[in-house]
Amino acid sequence: MAICMLPPPSIRYHSFNKTRISRKLVVRGVVYEEGRLERPNWAGETPVSRLVGALISFKPLFSLLKLGARQVLISTAEKSNVPWRDMTKEILESGVYKEMGSVENPSVVYPDYYLNPFHAYDEGNLSWLAAAEAEAATLSIAKRAIPEASTITEANEIVRGNWLNVIEKHHYQYSGNLKIRDILDVGCSVGFSTRCLADKFPSAKLTGLDLSPYFLAVAKYKEKKNPPRTNPFQWIHANGESTGLDSQSFDIVSIAYVFHECPQKATINLVKEAFRLLRPGGTFAVTDNSPKSKKLQELSPVLxxxxxxxxxxxxxxxxxxxxxxVKDAGFVNVQTTLTDPRHVTLTATVPY
Ligand SMILES: C[S@@+](CC[C@H](N)C(=O)[O-])C[C@H]1O[C@@H](n2cnc3c(N)ncnc32)[C@H](O)[C@@H]1O
Structure with a gap:
């Protein structure tokens, strides 16, 4: 997929004062700085955060907010030329349903957090509608991060390209002798991140793992629609906290845009499992919202x-x-890089 293949825009770091290193990022000549706070004042244990929590816990208001959030997502995506409704219709009217039998593992036990209503879907990620809309939602994440990009493709090239370049640089800096043969994409959703990783590291064998069999069915359906690959993907329906896969069987484990959807206990388990799955010298990469992002810290109260x-x-x-x-799990060389105005990528190594 050509989307992830462009060279990176420049990333620079500046120290504002002695106590806090602040990162700057230059994308297509525009300078982005981190915000003043450690995290947005609408998150965590602040009065604003508590007020929002109280509003959301009021059921009738929650239903209205859910509807509103969904409308905002769809209209923002379509204004950015992501054909959300057409993409969804194409999947829902396809033969995707036939893929379920070959991807679903009936013995998977879902953790409690995964059964919550989520992203405005009552069944969370366990529904065909959530799976059919996932790629459109993924594409629009990049345009929200880089609204100045002239197209959705350009926004994705920047966001995904920076993420992949940081992984590559980290691996060659700390583990250059470890050939990249096997990559695991935990929380692969409908396979967009898996395809990006495969294009960046073409000689590696890619495994996409997710808790939603609906998402994996879409991933498999999309793979079949594309020309066959030399290294076909493996899709695994499992909990990333405890995959049942062999220890030390991957050179890179990537977890992209998953942690903001998880309680802390699950995140810590996912980190420990990644450590177990990586070979010595292997690279761990997490990309997700940046708590220090100025853009996220300045979101409007409505948003x-x-x-x-x-x-x-x-x-x-x-x-x-x-x-x-990540350090507590045993990783070394732990580094965090601002990879776009909203997101950071953390990289780390399993010691030899
Ligand atoms: C926002 S999506 C990830 C998107 C994708 N990685 C990308 O970069 O486009 C988050 C995914 O994490 C998955 N997920 C959440 N908890 C998980 C767990 N414990 N094990 C495996 N997958 C999980 C969800 O099913 C969902 O598909």
Whole structure:
């Protein structure tokens, strides 16, 4: 997929004062700086965050917020030329349903957090509608991060390209001798991130793992629609906290845009499982919302309230010290890079 193949825009780091390193990012000549706070004041244990929590817990208002959030998502995507409704219709009217039998693992036990209403879907990620809309939602994440991009493709090239370049640089800096043969994409959703990783590291064998068999069915359906690959993907329906896969069987484990959807306990388990699955010298990469993002810290009250109504674990995400959790699991060379104005990529190594 050509979307992830462009060279990176420049990324620069500046120290504003002695106590806090602040990162700057230059994309197509526009300078982005981090915000003043450690995390947005609408997240965590602040009075604003508590007020939003109280509003959301009021059931009739929650239903209205959910509807509003969904409308905002669809209309923002379509204004950015992501044909949300057409993409969804194409999947729902396809033969995707036939893929379910070959991807679903009936012995999977879903963790409680996964059974919450989520992203404005009553069944969370366990529904055909959520699966059919996932790629449109994924594409519009990039345009929200880089609204100045002239097209959705350009926005995705920047967001995904920076993420992949940081992984590549980290691996060659700390593990250059470890050939990249096997890559695991935990929380692969409908396979967009898996395809990006495969295009960046073409000689590697890619495994996409997710808890939603609906999403995996879409991933498999999309793979079949594309020309066959030399290294076909493997799709696994499992909990990333405890995959049942062999220890030390991957050179890179990537977890993209998953942690903001998880309670802290699950995040810590996902980090520990990644450590177990990586070979010595292997690279771990997490990309997700940046707590220090100026853009996220300056979201309007309407937007952050709508967002929090569909993302039940945002407060836990923003309160977790992810670098510490990764170091505690045994990783070394832990680094966090601002890869676009809204997101950071954390990379780390399993010691030899
Ligand atoms: C926003 S999507 C990820 C998108 C994708 N990685 C990308 O970069 O486009 C988050 C995914 O994490 C999955 N997920 C959440 N908890 C999980 C777990 N414990 N194990 C495996 N997948 C999980 C969800 O089913 C969902 O597909």
């Amino acid at each position: 952050f309230t709508l967002m929090k109504s569909t993302e039940p674990f945002l407060d836990e995400y923003y309160l977790l010290d992810l670098e510490k959790a």
